[in-house]
Amino acid sequence: MHRITEVTEEFYGSLSSEKPFNSLEELDFAEMPEWKQWHVLGIGEFPALQDLSIKDCPKLLGKLPENLCSLTKLRISRCPELNLDTPIQLSSLKRFEVDGSPKAGVVFDEAELFTSQLEGMKQIEGLYIIGCNSFTSLPNSTLPSMLKTIWICRCQKLKLEAPDSSSVNSNMLLEELRLFDPRAHTV
Template identity: 30%
Template sequence: MESRASKLKYLRVLSFRKLDVLPDSIGKLIHLRYLNLSWTKVKKLPESLCNLYNLQTLILYRCYGLTMLPNDMRKLVNLWHFDLRGTSLKEMPRGISKLKMPILDYFVVGKHKENGIQELGGLSNLGGSFKIKKLENVADVRQARSARMLEKNRIDALSLEWSSGNKMVSNMETLRDILDNLQPHNGLKELRIQGYKGERFPDWVGHCSYDNMTSVTLASCKNCCMLPSLGQLPSLKSLCIKGFLQLKRIGDEFYNNDSDHHSSPIAPFPSLEELVFDNMPCWEKWHVPHPEAFPRLRTLEIEDCGMLTGDMLNDILWRRDSCLREDDEGRSDGMVGGGDALSINRGSQSFNASTVNHLCCLQELLISGCPSIVSFPGNCLPKSLQN
C-alpha cells in the first residue's frame, strides 16, 4: 500500500474485505471520509490513522481481534459515526469526549480521568442502543454522576455491565449509590443490568415513571437477595431474571414500589407477556399477593431453579385468562406446536397437576423430569387440552 498511497491520496471512501494489518501509510490518505474495516482480522490500528482529520465514518464492526485504539483518536474532530460493535476493546482512547459522535455503540470505562466514565458526560448526542462496560472502574458516586445519564434522552436501550470475577466488594452501599447515579431518562424502552454486585437495587429500577419500558433483563447479580419492584411498569412485556445466586424468596417487594406514595398501584405486571427465571439455585418461595397479577402472561420459563417446589407455582398457574409456558430447556418458541402451551421440565421438584385446570387456553401439556407426579386426579385437566 506504501507505493499506492500517493496515487490514492484524494480517495474519499475505502473498504476492506480481507485485511490482517492496517499499514501506517493509511495516514497519508488525508482526504478520506469513510473507512470500513468490518470483519477484518486487524488487532490494532496505527497511530497514523489519527492524521485523517477529514474522516467522518469509521466502521470496525465485528473486528473481533481489535483490543486497542490509537491514543490520539480525539484528533478526529469530524468523526460522527464510529461503529465498534463486535470489537473487544479493553478501554476507550483518552479524550473521546472531544469528538462529535452522535453514534457510539458502547463505552468501556477506563481507570484514568481521560478515559473514565467522566468522558461520557461530554458525549451529549448518544442515541439508540448503548452499552457501558467495566463499571467496576467507577470509583465513587461523583464519577457516576459526572456521566450525566439522565440528560441522554436519545438512548432507547441501555445496558449497564460490571465485569465478572471474584473481586472483593468493599462497600455495598457505595455500589448501590453508583448505580443510583447512573439513572437513565424516563423515556427508556429497554434496560439490561449485568454483573451488578450490590445487594439491593436503587428505587429507580422499576419505578412506574418509566412508562415506555418494554423489556428488562437483570443478569448475574449474584449478591442480590431481593428483586427490584418491577410490577408497576405499565408497558413491560418481557422480563428476564437470571444468575441471582443468593435470592431465596420473591415476595411483595417484586410487585409494588413502597417508596412511591403518590401513585395509585395497578394490578402488577399489567402488560407482561414473557417471564424468564434462570440459574437461581437458592430460590425456594414465590409469593403472588395480587389476584389479578400477570393478566397477559403467555410465556413462563423456569430453568435451573432446583429449590423451587411445584406447590410454589400454584399461585401463578391458576389464573383463568393466562396461557403460560414454563421451560427448563430454554425453548420459548416452537417446542410444542399449535396454540399456547405449558411445559414443565426439571425446574421444580413437584407439581400439583390440579392447578392447570383453569388454564382454559392450554392445548398441549408436557411434563418431564418430575418423579413426584404419580397420577392425575379426575377432571384436573382443562377441556381445551389436545395433546
C-alpha cells in the first residue's frame, strides 16, 4: 500500500452495480505515504458506510464521497494536505476526530464551510480536534444540541470568546469540554 498514488475507478470493481460497496460498514485507509487522490464516482457509493478512518496519508488532497448519510464515525489523522472543499453529507455523524491536519477550518478550507458542516451534523456527540494549527474559533451559536464531548488540543491559533447567553444553544447536552495546552505533545 506504500506505493499507491491514486484510488481510481478500479477500486470500485465492476461499475455495472448501481452502488459499489453496497453493504460495506467500515473502511480504513492507513499508512499510504504516496496516496494523492481519491477518485470519487459520485453515484452514492458506500451507502451503508458507518466508520471511515484515514490515517497517515500525508499527500492526500481532494475530496471524499459526498453522500455518506450512514456515516457515524469519521477519523482523519496526519493528513496535512487534505481539505474538504465541497460539502459532504454527514447528518448521521456521531463522532468526528481530526488529528494533525493543519489546514484552515479543521480540514475544511474555509471556516464558514466548517460551520455549515457542523450545523448539518445533527447527531454528533463527540468532536475531537487535535493539532489543527489553523483552527481559529469554535462557533458557539452553531454547536449541535446533541454534542456531549468536545476535546481541543494543540490548536495554537484558537481563540475562544466567552459566550453570551444569546449565542449559546440552551438545549445543548454538553457534558465534557477539554482544552489542552497548545504546546502539549500528547492527549
